[in-house]
Amino acid sequence: MSAGRGGGGGGGGRHPVALTELAKNMADFAADREWDRFHSPRNLLLALVGEVGELSEIFQWKGEVPRGLANWDEEEKVHLGEELSDVLLYLVRLADVCDVDLGQAALRKLQKNAVKYPVAVCKGSSKKYNEISTLGHNSV
Known part of the structure; x- marks a missing residue:
């Protein structure tokens, strides 16, 4: 179908x-x-x-x-x-x-991912959030 x-x-x-x-x-x-x-x-x-x-x-x-x-x-x-x-x-x-509400859930997930993957430590890296050093950033 x-x-x-x-x-x-x-x-x-x-x-x-x-x-x-x-x-x-x-x-x-x-x-x-x-x-x-x-x-x-x-x-x-x-x-x-x-x-x-x-x-x-x-x-x-x-x-x-x-x-x-x-x-x-x-x-x-x-x-x-x-x-x-x-x-x-x-x-x-x-x-x-x-x-x-899929749209709202997706926006919330993007916000959560922004915290898990801060630009300063993730830019250019494909590592998962639990493999990165947050260099003083809080991780979720």
Whole structure:
């Protein structure tokens, strides 16, 4: 099952789309089909994991891929956009069913990560927060 109205590859949207708009569209999509009874948090999570697997398959044998996907053809980019969309739509639906404001949760997580990864000690490093020296900074 694709998780809703699909899109192609790299953009082309008419306006920025809010997570709340996606959540409403997904709720309407499910309600119209009487799928709410199937959209338990567990089922949505398992569907999300499956879609992440499909997304992973796109990259599985490609090695490192350059930013912007310059060497990909349009069909590959469209397929990528569809799989990314499935992951996003299931994630948004799961958050909605669990009554989590995903946008606010993401902003809070960014703030928490800013404390865990202060620029002064993390710039240019890929080390995890528990592997860095905070040089006098408090870590969370």
